[in-house]
Amino acid sequence: MSQTTCRAAGLALAATLAAGFVNSANAQVLAHKDISIAMATTIAMTAIDNCKAAGYNVSVHVLGRNAETIVGIRNPLAGVNTYENSFKKAYTSRTFRIESGKFADNVGQNPVAAQLMLANIVAARGALPIKIGEETIGSVGISGAPGGDKDEVCAQAGIDKVKDDLK
Amino acid sequence: MIKTACGIAALALACCATSGANAQLLTTKQLSLPIAVTIAQTAIETCKQQGYNVSVHVIGNMGEILVAMRGDNTGPHTMENSMRKALASRGQRIPSGQFAENVAKTPNAGALRLGNMIPARGALPINVGNVTIGAAGASGAPGGDKDEACVKAGLDKVADQLK
Numbered sequence: 001m002s003q004t005t006c007r008a009a010g011l012a013l014a015a016t017l018a019a020g021f022v023n024s025a026n027a028q029v030l031a032h033k034d035i036s037i038a039m040a041t042t043i044a045m046t047a048i049d050n051c052k053a054a055g056y057n058v059s060v061h062v063l064g065r066n067a068e069t070i071v072g073i074r075n076p077l078a079g080v081n082t083y084e085n086s087f088k089k090a091y092t093s094r095t096f097r098i099e100s101g102k103f104a105d106n107v108g109q110n111p112v113a114a115q116l117m118l119a120n121i122v123a124a125r126g127a128l129p130i131k132i133g134e135e136t137i138g139s140v141g142i143s144g145a146p147g148g149d150k151d152e153v154c155a156q157a158g159i160d161k162v163k164d165d166l167k
Numbered sequence: 168m169i170k171t172a173c174g175i176a177a178l179a180l181a182c183c184a185t186s187g188a189n190a191q192l193l194t195t196k197q198l199s200l201p202i203a204v205t206i207a208q209t210a211i212e213t214c215k216q217q218g219y220n221v222s223v224h225v226i227g228n229m230g231e232i233l234v235a236m237r238g239d240n241t242g243p244h245t246m247e248n249s250m251r252k253a254l255a256s257r258g259q260r261i262p263s264g265q266f267a268e269n270v271a272k273t274p275n276a277g278a279l280r281l282g283n284m285i286p287a288r289g290a291l292p293i294n295v296g297n298v299t300i301g302a303a304g305a306s307g308a309p310g311g312d313k314d315e316a317c318v319k320a321g322l323d324k325v326a327d328q329l330k
Contacts, residue, residue, distance in 0.1 A: 036239050037211060037236055037237065037238055037239050038239075040236075040237075041204075041208065041236065045204065048200070064237075068237065068243075068246075069235055069237060069246065070236070070237045071234075071235065071236050071237070072232065072234070072235035072236075073200065073203075073204065073233070073234050073235075074200075074227075074231060074232060074233045074234070075200050076197055076198065076199060076200060076227065076233065077200070083231075083232065
């Protein structure tokens with residue numbers, strides 16, 4: 001009898017504690033750091049200027065935490081596909097939290113990679129995740145240079161420009 | 168007989184004149200990347216100075232998006248809204264606020280059934296002389312007049328280059 005009471009009390013206590021813990025965890029809002037329009041514009045324009053200096057006209061997208069467009073810039077001197085392509089590369093990089101080129105390498109040997117059947121995913125190099133430490137808070141994607149490796153160099157230049165503020 | 172000959176000659180001329188016109192390429196002006204970015208940034212900064220966060224779209228001659236910028240802490244609809252204001256302005260070649268006034272008197276205006284045109288103030292056409300080559304729209308300020316003022320500041324900034 002006393003053992004049963006004790007067990008019941010124990011369970012009740014455990015349940016109360018668990019409930020309390022869950023409640024308190026749910027009651028806290030998530031605190032994020034997000035990319036500002038100023039930072040996004042700096043990344044985008046630095047990337048464009050770097051590619052321009054290398055002789056390439058590129059379009060660029062900088063996406064935020066939810067893959068929302070913060071800055072999208074179409075280069076009128078680049079191909080018509082580049083605006084869409086830079087978005088898709090960036091989207092891919094943001095959602096998988098890796099370089100879009102790394103994603104392309106990963107799925108390259110798999111002709112039925114399911115990720116490629118999702119909207120906006122593209123297996124093409126030229127986008128990089130934007131990170132604070134290990135946390136991905138956005139991405140930047142470039143399209144228009146003759147080769148995704150060259151797009152990626154410009155994306156990296158954009159991120160490097162603001163690296164001191166990514167903290 | 169002479170009359171017929173004249174008729175044929177006239178037809179031949181008409182034919183050649185048409186060919187000649189078709190053979191000429193259109194020469195149009197296009198917004199450059201630096202101009203489009205300057206318009207957008209100036210609009211955002213102008214509104215920022217007045218205490219408003221806005222999103223901005225600058226679109227080109229065919230309604231293609233040249234620059235899309237999401238303002239800090241703006242509502243999620245401001246990106247779509249600034250684009251649709253700009254498209255209304257480009258399509259009608261007038262301020263989107265003027266378009267709003269025009270269609271307010273005709274609730275069944277056909278233009279409102281087209282994709283993306285929205286009757287809301289805050290976008291202005293970008294003109295070279297009398298020719299519209301694009302538009303810029305803002306959304307996020309408390310009132311389309313305030314959005315429009317920021318867009319105007321953006322256009323003023325590049326006025327010397329719009330020629």
